[in-house]
Amino acid sequence: MFAPDSRPAPADAPNTAVPQDTGFTVLDLIVSNHPGVMSHVCGLFSRRAFNVEAILCMPVGDGLSRILLLVPSEERLTQMIAQAMKLRDVHEVRTDASLAGIFDRLRKVVGWNGVS
Amino acid sequence: MHLTGAQLTVRLLERQGISLVAGIPGGANLPLYDALSQSRAIRHVLTRHEQGAGFLAQGMARATGKTGVCIATSGPGVTNLLTAVADAKLDSVPMVCLTGQVASPLIGTDAFQEVDTYGMSIPITKHNFLARSAEELLFIIPEAFRIAASGRPGPVLVDIPRDVQLQMVDATVLPEPGRADTPLLPDPAEVARAARMINEAERPLLCLGGGVIHAGAGGAALQLARRADMPVAATFMGLGAVPTDDPRYLGMLGMHGARATNYVVAECDCLIVAGARFDDRATGRADSFCRDARVIHVDVDQAELNKIRCADAPLRGDVLATLSALLPLVEERDHAAWIGRVEELKSEHPLVAPGAQDPRTPYGLVACTGDLLDGSEIVVTDVGQHQMRTAQIYPFRRPRQWISSGGLGTMGFGLPAAIGAALAEPGRKVVCFSGDGSLLMNLQELATAAETGANVTIILANNQSLGLVRQLQDMLFEGRRYATSFTCAPDFAAIARGFGIKAFDLSLSHDPLQTLRTALDYPGPVLVNAPVSADAPVYPMVPPGAANTEMIGGERHVRA
Ligand SMILES: Cc1ncc(C[n+]2csc(CCOP(=O)(O)OP(=O)(O)O)c2C)c(N)n1
Numbered sequence A: 001m002f003a004p005d006s007r008p009a010p011a012d013a014p015n016t017a018v019p020q021d022t023g024f025t026v027l028d029l030i031v032s033n034h035p036g037v038m039s040h041v042c043g044l045f046s047r048r049a050f051n052v053e054a055i056l057c058m059p060v061g062d063g064l065s066r067i068l069l070l071v072p073s074e075e076r077l078t079q080m081i082a083q084a085m086k087l088r089d090v091h092e093v094r095t096d097a098s099l100a101g102i103f104d105r106l107r108k109v110v111g112w113n114g115v116s
Numbered sequence B: 001m002h003l004t005g006a007q008l009t010v011r012l013l014e015r016q017g018i019s020l021v022a023g024i025p026g027g028a029n030l031p032l033y034d035a036l037s038q039s040r041a042i043r044h045v046l047t048r049h050e051q052g053a054g055f056l057a058q059g060m061a062r063a064t065g066k067t068g069v070c071i072a073t074s075g076p077g078v079t080n081l082l083t084a085v086a087d088a089k090l091d092s093v094p095m096v097c098l099t100g101q102v103a104s105p106l107i108g109t110d111a112f113q114e115v116d117t118y119g120m121s122i123p124i125t126k127h128n129f130l131a132r133s134a135e136e137l138l139f140i141i142p143e144a145f146r147i148a149a150s151g152r153p154g155p156v157l158v159d160i161p162r163d164v165q166l167q168m169v170d171a172t173v174l175p176e177p178g179r180a181d182t183p184l185l186p187d188p189a190e191v192a193r194a195a196r197m198i199n200e201a202e203r204p205l206l207c208l209g210g211g212v213i214h215a216g217a218g219g220a221a222l223q224l225a226r227r228a229d230m231p232v233a234a235t236f237m238g239l240g241a242v243p244t245d246d247p248r249y250l251g252m253l254g255m256h257g258a259r260a261t262n263y264v265v266a267e268c269d270c271l272i273v274a275g276a277r278f279d280d281r282a283t284g285r286a287d288s289f290c291r292d293a294r295v296i297h298v299d300v301d302q303a304e305l306n307k308i309r310c311a312d313a314p315l316r317g318d319v320l321a322t323l324s325a326l327l328p329l330v331e332e333r334d335h336a337a338w339i340g341r342v343e344e345l346k347s348e349h350p351l352v353a354p355g356a357q358d359p360r361t362p363y364g365l366v367a368c369t370g371d372l373l374d375g376s377e378i379v380v381t382d383v384g385q386h387q388m389r390t391a392q393i394y395p396f397r398r399p400r401q402w403i404s405s406g407g408l409g410t411m412g413f414g415l416p417a418a419i420g421a422a423l424a425e426p427g428r429k430v431v432c433f434s435g436d437g438s439l440l441m442n443l444q445e446l447a448t449a450a451e452t453g454a455n456v457t458i459i460l461a462n463n464q465s466l467g468l469v470r471q472l473q474d475m476l477f478e479g480r481r482y483a484t485s486f487t488c489a490p491d492f493a494a495i496a497r498g499f500g501i502k503a504f505d506l507s508l509s510h511d512p513l514q515t516l517r518t519a520l521d522y523p524g525p526v527l528v529n530a531p532v533s534a535d536a537p538v539y540p541m542v543p544p545g546a547a548n549t550e551m552i553g554g555e556r557h558v559r560a
Helices: A037-047 A077-086 A097-110 B005-015 B027-037 B050-064 B075-088 B117-124 B133-147 B162-164 B190-199 B210-215 B220-230 B259-267 B320-327 B334-349 B362-372 B383-391 B414-424 B443-452 B467-476 B492-498 B514-522
Strands: A024-032 A054-061 A064-072 A090-095 B002-004 B021-022 B041-045 B070-071 B095-101 B127-130 B157-163 B168-170 B204-208 B230-232 B249-252 B269-272 B294-299 B313-316 B377-383 B430-435 B455-462 B503-506 B526-531
Touching: A024 A037, A024 A077, A024 A097, A037 A064, A037 A077, A037 B041, A054 A097, A064 A077, A064 A097, A077 A090, B002 B005, B002 B526, B005 B027, B005 B133, B021 B050, B021 B414, B027 B070, B027 B095, B027 B133, B027 B157, B027 B162, B041 B443, B050 B070, B050 B075, B050 B095, B050 B414, B050 B443, B070 B075, B075 B095, B075 B117, B075 B157, B095 B117, B095 B162, B117 B127, B117 B157, B127 B133, B133 B157, B133 B162, B157 B162, B157 B259, B157 B430, B168 B204, B190 B269, B190 B294, B190 B313, B190 B320, B204 B220, B204 B259, B210 B220, B210 B320, B210 B334, B220 B230, B220 B320, B220 B414, B230 B259, B249 B383, B259 B334, B294 B320, B362 B430, B362 B455, B362 B514, B377 B383, B377 B414, B383 B430, B383 B443, B383 B467, B414 B430, B414 B467, B430 B492, B443 B492, B455 B492, B455 B514, B492 B503, B492 B526, B503 B514, B514 B526
Parallel strands: B021 B041, B021 B070, B070 B095, B095 B157, B127 B157, B204 B230, B204 B269, B230 B249, B269 B294, B294 B313, B377 B430, B430 B455, B455 B526, B503 B526
Antiparallel strands: A024 A064, A024 A090, A054 A064, B002 B168
């Protein structure tokens, strides 16, 4: 189901909300943890020509994984969410722009300051 | 009780009630074939190409509404099958494909006949599985059938490595067969809102798509149309949802729809779209399509709502359940002025089908065939001009009478799909309208037709060209015809006879209508070669990027 605000942020998530005008938001997916689920999710976005800026995927126990996708918050996002909900291994989808901070910190790890 | 993975799979197919499967064996699915050979409940039809097997399964599914099953081996078997899978995805046809895979330890080593079946099938299936153990099959097989048939149907692929087919598994307790989920009910508040819109409308119009056929909602749609006093159009996939001779029926809208249909649709003030997805071939330029109308969109697939066109009332739910819920809330109306206008447009801009009386013309072939049959027949087509002509003028009388590749538009669909329909519905005659380009794409299935004795009459509108593409070159590329004419003109009647199939040639007949009648009366596979002119465009036509009201050709006054 699509629940805008039902899940707690990851324990160490920054509590400072990211400004809304970055143009990006985060799709937060709970999926079955099995080989192939990443292909299903990433393939959906690429074949529908919807850009994914960054991806994070971690197992969360109980046979589930959580996938965070940094995506542009554009009009077609609603359609992409509806398409993602149709994937059998995707159990929950929500958007949460405040999670974008995780990607800011990752950016430091991978060594790019975000300015090109 | 212990079984191999292959035996278990066959057992679960039997429990699903599957009685017919189509496929081709090979190294990676041999255990499955060995198990199939021991089944008394399942008949296997050996096709001559895996694409044929996929389309045969589709023919069964489209004719009956039940999930079709096809089988292929790894590597080339799978790649050959994929076109038929993609076709099933785009037209929402329930199908389960069982594919052999190289043994698990070899996966990822570029083994002989290994391809990434799982990866390749993701974008063209509703869902797919790679079985990692025989035990998993206990869950996967019924789940595949559940997914294929639930909500918006579609193809599901199950890839089974050879060692998994041979692995022993405890099958003492077998799972229940997979069944479609219970139909999804719409939100009553949304239904009430939509009903108000219909009640407020002065020029309502109902447009039916393939989802109406799937849901068995043709009757409910017609009831709704009568109550609200509104005309009914169909998309290509919705043909047959209501009988073409119903006074409210407008015909097919879109790229090759009748002028009247597209004009009427453009004038409605409330458009109720059921089980359709605003495909570009149906709407023409989307931002010009019924611009000022309020839109009520009924679909079981949430992602179709607001995808192309924002609906004023998006109704997610099973089409039958939703139309049935609307019915009591819709007021009985008399839209005399609107219906008068509809009748006026219908008589001013009817579909013009030159030569419809003469079986030697492309339209005449279709029209005369329709006249000679009683409506119990199933009509299958390939892809091209012959397909559009059939869609335009065939007198469809019931749902599932019409079987054609809509979304993918796959040449080569016709013959194997017709065989599948004929085997699934042995009591019915199946007519397959084909073109010489399309027939050559799965010609080898004449062997399957001969072996099965399928009751199929192939009517070949032989124009020695890729007619529809040639027409596009004439209209869009200033008549520069290139790579669309055949200089080799095979003797199709002789070819059919070479496969052991009865054949007629209309060009050699003194009484073509009588010959057509004889061919249609003949039980079992028969081919009618009908040479027709290549210079007979399908009109009207909405050019790419144009609005549906900007049709080219098909005006009544140019009737010859
Ligand atoms: C597999 C495939 N390849 C190419 C096309 C493009 N195409 C669409 S219609 C057509 C011509 C079909 O010719 P034919 O079957 O002879 O029918 P006609 O239009 O002449 O009635 C072609 C090549 C297609 N739809 N499918």
